[in-house]
Amino acid sequence: MVKLFATDLDGTLLKKGNIIKEEDKDSIKRLSDNGIDFAIATGRLDRDILEICKEINQSAHRVSQNGTFVQTKTNESIYTKTFDVSNSKAIHEKMRKYQNILCISTKDELYISKITAEMKALENFLYFPLIEGIDFLDQYGESIHASKYMLLGEEQDLVKIQTELLSHFTDNIESYLSDPNCLDIVPKGVSKAEGLKALAQHLQMEPNEIAVVGDSYNDIPMFEMTPNSYAMSTAPAAVQQKASHVVDDVFEAIDHITNAVKS
CATH class of the missing domain: 3.40.50.1000 (HAD superfamily/HAD-like)
Structure with a gap:
């Protein structure tokens, strides 16, 4: 039942x-x-x-x-379950090397590398505004506690990136396509x-x-x-x-x- x-x-x-x-x-x-x-x-x-x-x-x-x-x-x-400081920094540095737009979630906020015209249009369907700026490597463990990373792009490109990330961070992450154009990275388990x-x-x-x-x-x-x-x-x-x-x-x-x- x-x-x-x-x-x-x-x-x-x-x-x-x-x-x-x-x-x-x-x-x-x-x-x-x-x-x-x-x-x-x-x-x-x-x-x-x-x-x-x-x-x-x-x-x-x-x-x-x-x-x-x-x-x-x-x-x-x-x-x-959020990322610890060392994994947060390693994942952040790895993911920002891609050309894709990067989003970083904490419990209460969503940060984005760049608010493009497309993202501005998408923001209209979000319940809260995006925060532009992800250059806070030194703030992990203090004011920033990462819970999820997202890369935006074309599905075929994201699948390739997903394979690479899973290989590189085998013991530390789970990865899901939450949308054909959005790759989610969350803590292992x-x-x-x-x-x-x-x-x-x-x-x-x-x-x-x-x-x-x-x-x-x-x-x-x-x-x-x-x-x-x-x-x-x-x-x-x-x-x-x-x-x-x-x-x-x-x-x-x-x-x-x-x-x-x-x-």
Whole structure:
């Protein structure tokens, strides 16, 4: 029996332009009527999840930055894993050698190497402004605690960079394509699945009692964690193949789950 439903944001609950369908909002509200708890698992910062919660008028357990941070709906922090100072500096120096735009996340901020016209347009769909400037190597461990690195570019180039980075930092990083044009680098052992497992343990439930929905490569660890997995029909074929079901919308996944509860 499903006890917790977790959704990805971009490309899943959030449609183009940060639009959330009313049917999805209504279905999330119905979860509690069926005794099912609600969580959001995303590559975004926790502050973004809180804005989404305001929009849908629902509290949620929160797995942010691909599992780097996990907080309950009552704001209890139950898991945190950031890069240590030496790894932060080594990864920073390695990644800024690429020509790609580099983003660096901390718990509360998102820094970017350059705000181009394209990034300025993208910023309109972010809930908080980007901070231009990443020249703070000497601030790691003091005012800057890196939780995630991102490189932006063409998918074929990012895949090559991903292979190189994984080879160079084998024991220190995990890497996911959160979007065809965005490569995420997080601490070793971090994933949405591990974040949800930490949440499940806190809530005294098993991973197979969780249902998940997503659309990107960084959602695959979630799909592999539970038999109750749903991929969006807009997801790449390789992502869809990892899920138990394919749906067009979040509310379809929720309807499938709640109907099973009733039967």
